[in-house]
Amino acid sequence: MSTISAQQLVERALAASTTDAQITYVTEHSEANLRWAGNSLTTNGAMRSRSVVVISFLDGGAGMASGTVSRTGTPDVAELVAASERAARDAGPAEDAVPLVSEAPPGTGDWSADPAETSIRVFAEFAPALGQAFGEARDRGELLFGFAEHSMSTTYLGTSTGLRLRTDQPAGRVELNGKSPDFARSVWSGTSTRDFRDVSVGALAAEVEQKMRWSQRRVDLPAGRYETLLPPSAVSDLMIYLYWTMEARDADEGRNVFARQGGGNRIGDRLAELPLTLRSDPAAPGLETAPFQVVPASSGAASVFDNGLAAPAIDWITDGVLTNLVRPRAWALEQTAPATVAVDNLILEDRSATVAPADMVASTERGLLLTTLWYIREVDPQTLLLTGLTRDGVFLVEDGEVTGAVNNFRFNESPVDLLSRAVQASRTERTLPREWNDWFTRAAMPMLRVPDFNMSSVSPAS
Amino acid sequence: MPQTRSVDESFLALPLSALTDAALTRALDLGCEHADIRVERIRTQMISLRDARPEAVTDGEDLGLAVRVVHEGTWGFAAGVVLTAAEAVRLAEEAVAVATVSAAINSDRVELAPEPVHRDVTWVSDYEIDPFDLPDTEKTALLTEFSERLLAADGVEHVQSSCMHVKEQKYYADTAGTRTRQQRVRIHPEFTALTVDRATGSFESMRTLAPPAGRGWEYLTGGSWNWAQELAEIPELLREKTKAPSVEAGRYDLVIDPSNLWLTIHESIGHATELDRALGYEAAYAGTSFATVDKLGTLQYGSPLLQVTGDRTTPNGLSTVGWDDEGVAGQEWDIVQDGVLVGYQVDRNMARLRGLPRSNGCAFADSPGHVPVQRMANVSLRPAPDGPSTDEIIGGVERGIYVVGDKSWSIDMQRYNFQFTGQRFYRIENGTLAGQLRDVAYQATTTDFWGSMSVVGGPQTYVLGGAFNCGKAQPGQAAPVSHGCPTARFDQVSVLNTVQEGGR
Numbered sequence: 001m002s003t004i005s006a007q008q009l010v011e012r013a014l015a016a017s018t019t020d021a022q023i024t025y026v027t028e029h030s031e032a033n034l035r036w037a038g039n040s041l042t043t044n045g046a047m048r049s050r051s052v053v054v055i056s057f058l059d060g061g062a063g064m065a066s067g068t069v070s071r072t073g074t075p076d077v078a079e080l081v082a083a084s085e086r087a088a089r090d091a092g093p094a095e096d097a098v099p100l101v102s103e104a105p106p107g108t109g110d111w112s113a114d115p116a117e118t119s120i121r122v123f124a125e126f127a128p129a130l131g132q133a134f135g136e137a138r139d140r141g142e143l144l145f146g147f148a149e150h151s152m153s154t155t156y157l158g159t160s161t162g163l164r165l166r167t168d169q170p171a172g173r174v175e176l177n178g179k180s181p182d183f184a185r186s187v188w189s190g191t192s193t194r195d196f197r198d199v200s201v202g203a204l205a206a207e208v209e210q211k212m213r214w215s216q217r218r219v220d221l222p223a224g225r226y227e228t229l230l231p232p233s234a235v236s237d238l239m240i241y242l243y244w245t246m247e248a249r250d251a252d253e254g255r256n257v258f259a260r261q262g263g264g265n266r267i268g269d270r271l272a273e274l275p276l277t278l279r280s281d282p283a284a285p286g287l288e289t290a291p292f293q294v295v296p297a298s299s300g301a302a303s304v305f306d307n308g309l310a311a312p313a314i315d316w317i318t319d320g321v322l323t324n325l326v327r328p329r330a331w332a333l334e335q336t337a338p339a340t341v342a343v344d345n346l347i348l349e350d351r352s353a354t355v356a357p358a359d360m361v362a363s364t365e366r367g368l369l370l371t372t373l374w375y376i377r378e379v380d381p382q383t384l385l386l387t388g389l390t391r392d393g394v395f396l397v398e399d400g401e402v403t404g405a406v407n408n409f410r411f412n413e414s415p416v417d418l419l420s421r422a423v424q425a426s427r428t429e430r431t432l433p434r435e436w437n438d439w440f441t442r443a444a445m446p447m448l449r450v451p452d453f454n455m456s457s458v459s460p461a462s
Numbered sequence: 463m464p465q466t467r468s469v470d471e472s473f474l475a476l477p478l479s480a481l482t483d484a485a486l487t488r489a490l491d492l493g494c495e496h497a498d499i500r501v502e503r504i505r506t507q508m509i510s511l512r513d514a515r516p517e518a519v520t521d522g523e524d525l526g527l528a529v530r531v532v533h534e535g536t537w538g539f540a541a542g543v544v545l546t547a548a549e550a551v552r553l554a555e556e557a558v559a560v561a562t563v564s565a566a567i568n569s570d571r572v573e574l575a576p577e578p579v580h581r582d583v584t585w586v587s588d589y590e591i592d593p594f595d596l597p598d599t600e601k602t603a604l605l606t607e608f609s610e611r612l613l614a615a616d617g618v619e620h621v622q623s624s625c626m627h628v629k630e631q632k633y634y635a636d637t638a639g640t641r642t643r644q645q646r647v648r649i650h651p652e653f654t655a656l657t658v659d660r661a662t663g664s665f666e667s668m669r670t671l672a673p674p675a676g677r678g679w680e681y682l683t684g685g686s687w688n689w690a691q692e693l694a695e696i697p698e699l700l701r702e703k704t705k706a707p708s709v710e711a712g713r714y715d716l717v718i719d720p721s722n723l724w725l726t727i728h729e730s731i732g733h734a735t736e737l738d739r740a741l742g743y744e745a746a747y748a749g750t751s752f753a754t755v756d757k758l759g760t761l762q763y764g765s766p767l768l769q770v771t772g773d774r775t776t777p778n779g780l781s782t783v784g785w786d787d788e789g790v791a792g793q794e795w796d797i798v799q800d801g802v803l804v805g806y807q808v809d810r811n812m813a814r815l816r817g818l819p820r821s822n823g824c825a826f827a828d829s830p831g832h833v834p835v836q837r838m839a840n841v842s843l844r845p846a847p848d849g850p851s852t853d854e855i856i857g858g859v860e861r862g863i864y865v866v867g868d869k870s871w872s873i874d875m876q877r878y879n880f881q882f883t884g885q886r887f888y889r890i891e892n893g894t895l896a897g898q899l900r901d902v903a904y905q906a907t908t909t910d911f912w913g914s915m916s917v918v919g920g921p922q923t924y925v926l927g928g929a930f931n932c933g934k935a936q937p938g939q940a941a942p943v944s945h946g947c948p949t950a951r952f953d954q955v956s957v958l959n960t961v962q963e964g965g966r
Binding site: 041072127385 | 525541961
């Protein structure tokens with residue numbers, strides 16, 4: 001390992017500052033992964049890295065400017081600080097300039113402790129269990145595909161205003177995809193985890209096995225609008241896209257789905273008939289994430305000036321009504337509205353819901369039960385119309401029972417519209433977003449019943 | 463004037479030989495059949511402006527090393543960021559440990575197709591001005607000036623601008639004796655004009671068509687793209703788009719401009735002819751392919767006019783290299799000939815599996831911290847040698863739509879069903895353009911779509927498009943890739959009205 005600690009690097013960078021202010025953060029990252037296809041390993045890896053990010057702030061007379069420079073490893077601190085200060089000097093005054101944060105947010109970690117770390121050994125029990133699942137799949141004449149990853153990031157953030165903040169982010173994900181040898185039948189299960197201690201290969205394999213059984217009978221259905229049960233993973237991928245679009249400034253400027261006709265934004269509008277609440281909470285059990293902001297580059301949704309700002313629990317939609325949009329402090333000042341921070345987890349819940357997803361299947365006369373969604377892309381930002389595919393299991397439900405597997409579909413739907421049309425939600429459970437889990441793994445969602453989901457065309461893919 | 467470029471001294475000065483000796487010696491001592499080491503330094507700058515004012519300037523450098531081994535028939539991979547011989551030894555040991563843990567789930571013995579040894583070779587991409595040699599002030603000033611031109615135009619309320627440029631330096635060495643040193647530069651400037659109608663609550667945007675390119679800063683200042691003309695035209699094109707009628711859904715003959723068609727090629731041919739997808743390696747993530755190996759040589763991919771090549775050699779191509787990340791020299795080969803599937807993109811392990819004499823050089827890792835996987839070559843549609851101009855193709859269409867610029871894209875996991883939108887759509891009536899249309903998306907199945915290609919434009923219509931951010935593999939990796947194509951005509955393609963699709 002490096003001889004200079006992350007904390008020492010932060011202190012040296014701050015000490016080398018010659019400008020008005022500086023924020024430096026160092027992230028120590030380690031990760032390990034296994035990937036498999038057709039009941040055998042394909043790739044794997046164990047990686048360690050350290051990134052050092054220096055943001056310098058300088059007022060050349062016309063207003064405060066910032067410059068960000070990042071390097072991996074153990075860079076020359078004097079050179080790095082000088083490069084960052086040159087970048088700030090070369091940049092024009094920043095529109096999002098506000099005084100740096102000086103008040104420490106609650107809930108941060110032990111500054112002086114060593115960084116957390118993971119290694120390939122996190123899979124010591126998982127790998128043999130997976131090998132056993134491969135054997136069982138082979139015996140059933142089925143193939144397993146998938147991926148398991150564990151990572152650990154420790155970030156030390158220091159500011160010239162006196163903050164010394166630390167946060168640890170463990171993250172893990174497992175995806176298990178079962179197929180028939182001709183690839184014609186394909187199903188999926190997946191989970192997120194913080195430490196792999198709560199991952200049961202047996203439970204994931206059992207879900208795959210059950211869905212492969214459901215897929216024995218094939219039913220071809222045409223495009224059209226169907227009563228559809230969206231399971232938590234599918235709901236999470238749609239809600240994450242909605243969350244990524246919740247920028248207050250874009251809305252205030254009339255350029256996203258949350259803009260109000262005639263000017264302003266749609267805060268206060270009812271979006272859902274059900275009492276659905278969409279919220280983020282850095283302390284949500286199993287979904288814990290950084291309680292303060294770490295921002296390398298400003299955008300409409302975040303500002304480098306807000307580094308270290310507390311990221312408390314927040315409702316975005318409360319009982320069906322839009323209550324907050326993402327608003328950095330500078331835009332909040334401009335609009336005399338509260339500053340808000342996008343926390344790195346997302347929960348959708350109907351607090352009055354009592355049924356489990358299985359109960360919703362049991363109470364369905366005729367409808368489609370999805371597994372996951374894929375290749376979700378924005379078609380029309382005006383309505384947030386998204387397109388995408390159903391993937392790895394569209395099941396026909398008749399009289400409360402799964403009676404067969406249906407072909408895949410391309411859908412065209414807006415998550416904003418879906419919220420207004422959902423007629424039932426289950427209890428909320430932790431889920432792994434299928435489409436976005438490269439970027440977003442911490443989600444808890446209900447199953448949603450939509451009476452008229454738009455399956456735009458048939459996809460022959462399996 | 464073309465200049466002879468060399469790999470930067472500051473990269474060559476890294477202890478490349480010492481790291482190589484330490485890692486490869488340790489790997490061989492531990493009984494590995496094969497070992498390789500990569501040292502990479504990737505410099506990335508992103509400048510973004512909102513309404514012609516600075517939003518963010520970030521300058522990042524990712525420097526690290528990785529050791530990959532084949533140990534008792536199983537892969538092992540380890541990566542780190544400390545460039546010392548001791549760390550190289552540790553990574554060799556860690557890679558073997560990864561192979562050992564993984565052996566419990568491995569049943570396919572890894573073997574690599576042979577490749578001639580490339581001892582001590584160097585390659586540098588075609589560019590004139592290294593963007594990292596210029597002061598930020600100069601770059602920001604030009605982007606600000608371009609943005610201000612758009613913002614000053616009537617009806618343009620907002621302008622979003624960005625420029626991302628990358629310098630990638632890569633050293634590769636393996637136990638067979640290959641040693642390669644490479645440097646590539648690429649750039650992607652983008653300008654988007656937005657108009658907002660507060661009264662109706664509607665908004666619309668239009669983006670420059672300039673593709674990302676394997677070029678330097680001269681892309682913005684030289685003659686390879688006409689920025690002045692494009693920036694001057696956008697405001698009027700945007701105004702026309704906001705007033706355009708909504709399309710009537712149905713079947714139309716489409717004339718597709720290279721600025722849109724490159725992405726359709728990328729999604730429906732590029733990805734579908736990656737052998738790792740056809741074999742199922744990407745089955746749980748990026749997906750598989752309908753173009754399976756049993757159909758090689760027989761699958762009618764499209765009309766007999768369809769000629770598609772893969773290459774890692776096109777000048778200014780984003781996937782162009784001297785050697786890939788397994789030490790295989792860049793090549794060019796056929797993928798579709800006269801409409802029939804004849805080739806795949808492969809790496810050394812897959813070439814061996816398929817009994818091919820040699821890999822065609824498609825291994826790529828997007829960073830020192832990631833393992834190389836099979837990634838896309840520049841997959842391009844050949845123009846017809848004496849083919850027509852875009853105007854001539856449009857002239858032959860009675861009732862159709864001319865599609866320009868890429869925007870939204872989505873395709874299924876076997877690369878059958880796709881849906882694309884664009885920057886602008888023109889109604890074609892009796893061979894002439896009759897104004898823009900709004901709310902257009904085209905949807906098709908890959909082989910039907912390419913089967914409906916009835917006219918292929920000539921070399922004068924050919925443009926090299928591309929993207930920086932092609933996604934694949936777990937952990938996710940982003941690869942840059944180019945696709946060249948002419949304008950082409952497709953008969954009776956399904957066109958949707960996206961407002962109706964949204965249920966309104």
